[in-house]
Amino acid sequence: MREIGLDELKHLARGAAILGTGGGGDPYIGRLVAEQALREYGPVLAAELHEVPDDALVAGIGMIGAPTVMIEKLPAGEEAVTAFLTLQREIGRPITHVLPIEVGGMNSLAPFPVAASLGLPVLDADCMGRAFPMVQMVVCTLDGVLARPLAIADEKGNSIVLDVRDNHWAERLARSATIGMGCTALMSSFPMSGKQARDITIPGTLTLASRLGRLVEEVRRRHVDPCQAIAEFLGGRVLFTGKVVDVVRANDPGFAKGEAWLEGFAAHDGANCRLAFQNEHLVASCDGKVVASVPDLICVLDATGEPVPAERLRYGQRVTVVGAPCHPRWRTPEGLALVGPSAFGYSHAYTPLGA
């Protein structure tokens, strides 16, 4: 196990926001909440999967709702702890390890207040290897681990426990409950044994995010193009560079859904690029042709390599769009059925990036 302290948090938040592909929550807010917890309780231990005993009880933590809303309806800071303790009470046994449900600027850091205040280790892993907008879009669903029970808490002190048939119903009911709470809340679910966590979850994603976040600072110092460096680090490529000329978005229903239109600076960039997002970027189309699509990663960066969350996209921004391959698990037929284009209502076929 290694310690994660205040210094690492800013790298982790940035890297996780890049891997969050536009979603996964605002890295600045995520960092503030985690920093406060670390200042109060000290550093958090991150455990690698091989360090987790078979009979450990692991539970996931993550934000649910529309990140657009969380920019203004700030978390109180205690929601994740409340959701976690509600889940623990419902299960009736002490939870021993905290797991980020997804990678994201907020979501990789959401377990830290729980881990710090309760003295539990965070698992260096997650259930997506990126961020996806819906509860059922986790490797757990592929392996039969249920979001059951599922606890949700808001910043006003309300909490909810769901006991649902399957992970799709978990999404449906957790979403409508979250809408009632004002479109953002913190959830805790996917209780699993240490053995299950080892067999199922995607390893090392906290460390990966930290390394990626640190890389951005290093290449800036060396005057290397950070966007190019990020693309190489992720085994992907730069898809487009241009200016945001329009953004349309709505909180519907309980997601930040919308589209952004970019115009290229130079002929070789292509004339235009359209990004469709639902919390996360789902599809990037250049000059009318899909160039990257879920489940692959579509990362929007400013010229300094700083990730631009989808909810912060606005007219006039200069951005670079990087595409990168997703975890291999998502490229299987069952993976694509769960998180591929058709899962979001698109009819285009999935062409793996870098293949």
Next chain:
Amino acid sequence: MREIGLDELKHLARGAAILGTGGGGDPYIGRLVAEQALREYGPVLAAELHEVPDDALVAGIGMIGAPTVMIEKLPAGEEAVTAFLTLQREIGRPITHVLPIEVGGMNSLAPFPVAASLGLPVLDADCMGRAFPMVQMVVCTLDGVLARPLAIADEKGNSIVLDVRDNHWAERLARSATIGMGCTALMSSFPMSGKQARDITIPGTLTLASRLGRLVEEVRRRHVDPCQAIAEFLGGRVLFTGKVVDVVRANDPGFAKGEAWLEGFAAHDGANCRLAFQNEHLVASCDGKVVASVPDLICVLDATGEPVPAERLRYGQRVTVVGAPCHPRWRTPEGLALVGPSAFGYSHAYTPLGA
């Protein structure tokens, strides 16, 4: 305690549907679910409030959602039991008495499957003395008894537990959860002691509903106008008789909301009557003038005295509108603040019927 058997159920369902003022659920569906439980487990004991020990643990049962939807999305029959047992597990102590949250064709009978299958008595009382559409619209709110915890179950086997700040948040979160479940579900909440139930709830409303339902049959045999007899029984009066000429309704958001327009048969009936409903009838206006308004009862009946639920109103029906005084508790300033015209967004002043 007295036994309520199959014979009484049909009177109870009819009387409760009249007192349900257009809402409270369909009496036919309510009766079928209760009859099935009584056939399987035998009759249910109804306890009067003075028979309940101080330290009894009482919990309410009721439907939540849009009654329009329940006509087609029928209950599976087990929802109330699931919600009740979920609540009991959450509280951690055996619940000893089951209480109808409101009076209604479905809702007065919703506790019967729970009482019959678990061998518990039903309290001859409720928390409204009629039906209202929202969770917080109960005498409990006036007396500080919280909907906490609150359990909801649907016909698909999903269940939810809410732990909320106050009864208004219970409504908000239970409503959005119910929308996720498909707009109808069964809930169990308002845990209270026997002493609280005696001090707070409205006594004798099961017996009242049975007597009213039985009265309708009796007056039919005596060729007395049933609508007039119902109005007299309730201390109210016939407000309008006419034909339904239009109905507009929507399930929005999680309620059966709408308006019905009636045209009079004869000059003395007035030219027209407009009914505004949100599950229950809220306001009756004749020739542009409010003639009855929440919290007073507005009961729509056919010529045989059979109650017509708001979700069953349709073009061409011949109906009689009866207005009757509500429980005195609702006519106090705090009662009116909770369930009076302004609580539904109306600006008209409340004029008590029969005053």
